[in-house]
Amino acid sequence: MSDSNPKDMKTATALVRAGREKSITGQFVNPPVVHASTVLFDSVDNMMHRRERYAYGRRGTPTSDALAGAMNEIEGSAGTVLCPSGLSAVSTALLSCLSAGDHLLMVDCVYGPARNFAKHILKRLGIETTFFPPDIGADIGSLFTERTRAVYLEAPGSLTFEMQDVPAIAAAARARGAATIFDNTWATPVFFKALAAGVDITLMAATKYVSGHSDVMLGTVSANEAYWPKLIDTHGTMGLCVGPDDIYLGLRGLRTMAIRLERQMKSGLTVANWLAARPEVTRVLHPALESDPGHALWKRDMSGASGLFGVLFGGWDQKDAALFIDTLKLFGIGASWGGFESLAILANPGHTREAVPWTEEGTLVRLHIGLEDPSDLLADLEAGFAAVTAARP
Numbered sequence: 001m002s003d004s005n006p007k008d009m010k011t012a013t014a015l016v017r018a019g020r021e022k023s024i025t026g027q028f029v030n031p032p033v034v035h036a037s038t039v040l041f042d043s044v045d046n047m048m049h050r051r052e053r054y055a056y057g058r059r060g061t062p063t064s065d066a067l068a069g070a071m072n073e074i075e076g077s078a079g080t081v082l083c084p085s086g087l088s089a090v091s092t093a094l095l096s097c098l099s100a101g102d103h104l105l106m107v108d109c110v111y112g113p114a115r116n117f118a119k120h121i122l123k124r125l126g127i128e129t130t131f132f133p134p135d136i137g138a139d140i141g142s143l144f145t146e147r148t149r150a151v152y153l154e155a156p157g158s159l160t161f162e163m164q165d166v167p168a169i170a171a172a173a174r175a176r177g178a179a180t181i182f183d184n185t186w187a188t189p190v191f192f193k194a195l196a197a198g199v200d201i202t203l204m205a206a207t208k209y210v211s212g213h214s215d216v217m218l219g220t221v222s223a224n225e226a227y228w229p230k231l232i233d234t235h236g237t238m239g240l241c242v243g244p245d246d247i248y249l250g251l252r253g254l255r256t257m258a259i260r261l262e263r264q265m266k267s268g269l270t271v272a273n274w275l276a277a278r279p280e281v282t283r284v285l286h287p288a289l290e291s292d293p294g295h296a297l298w299k300r301d302m303s304g305a306s307g308l309f310g311v312l313f314g315g316w317d318q319k320d321a322a323l324f325i326d327t328l329k330l331f332g333i334g335a336s337w338g339g340f341e342s343l344a345i346l347a348n349p350g351h352t353r354e355a356v357p358w359t360e361e362g363t364l365v366r367l368h369i370g371l372e373d374p375s376d377l378l379a380d381l382e383a384g385f386a387a388v389t390a391a392r393p
């Protein structure tokens with residue numbers, strides 16, 4: 001869509017250039033923030049025959065085209081729709097390829113609200129969901145029924161960070177005429193090209209690393225040629241659209257996403273390795289660590305890691321972990337991630353799993369590593385450990 005973007009450019013370069021269509025931005029580097037509902041036509045004839053690029057604010061503006069166009073270049077997709085949140089991207093992707101009576105296969109380590117959408121709304125529409133173990137690989141073949149129309153993946157998984165064999169699962173789905181949907185919020189297209197791995201529809205909570213500043217709710221869904229017509233039709237029919245200021249912030253964040261991710265990966269690994277060596281820590285759940293069960297798949301399929309991972313404290317109960325988190329000064333306590341600041345939350349995957357029960361001893365904490373100097377973060381964590389030790393009888 002945009003001018004002069006050679007196909008083989010690196011992602012960091014594409015992030016700078018993508019979506020900067022001259023017919024939209026003119027002489028300016030950035031697109032205008034177009035606040036619009038009504039679009040005016042020169043004549044009845046022009047309106048009847050839709051002779052203008054834009055027809056109504058809900059159906060697209062120069063601002064939304066700039067971000068959607070940029071996403072297409074980075075994902076290698078046929079089209080991208082923008083949704084008012086990441087969860088809206090999840091539901092839009094699912095509804096674009098499922099109908100009453102259909103069957104969905106969903107990975108068991110999926111983002112909680114995505115599971116909830118399947119178990120409540122999709123169920124109400126007569127769509128059944130089977131949850132499967134993340135390490136199923138090509139064995140997923142045995143779970144398909146006549147009515148299976150979609151397979152939903154998220155790697156690494158929410159809270160527990162299990163990798164999945166995306167190419168093998170996507171190939172099995174394609175052979176049976178089912179769509180593969182992938183939630184790429186963690187790796188982003190900077191580190192994982194989902195469509196190139198065989199996925200049909202890839203989505204992100206752009207709330208996270210795309211915006212990168214904890215000030216926007218936004219989702220993107222990008223599809224290949226085969227699934228784009230259904231996706232744009234579903235999105236348009238449901239009346240979804242995003243305010244131009246939030247789209248603009250998403251696009252602004254996108255420009256620096258690669259460099260933020262690079263730094264957050266590096267600092268994240270520094271902290272993860274430091275934690276892995278602590279006696280209180282039984283396991284760090286991070287696929288870029290060699291000790292992680294998903295490491296081989298991560299290394300084969302992804303070119304980097306973000307700054308989000310889990311830490312399992314084997315001998316700690318929830319009270320110990322809460323004291324640890326409460327003591328931290330540089331880690332905020334709050335939902336979401338992908339911003340410039342470090343965060344820590346208590347995670348409890350125990351009560352949601354259906355295909356494989358979560359049986360690990362101890363307490364799980366999820367950390368998001370921001371753009372702070374990692375040595376300050378280590379000192380902060382050290383103080384957290386000291387507080388837990390001091391509270392012991």
Ligand SMILES: *Cc1c(COP(=O)(O)O)cnc(C)c1O
Nearest residue numbers: 085086087111183185205207218
């Ligand atoms: C946060 C998140 C979402 C939902 O994004 P929101 O913008 O908060 O609605 C979806 N998938 C994953 C993996 C997430 O972490």
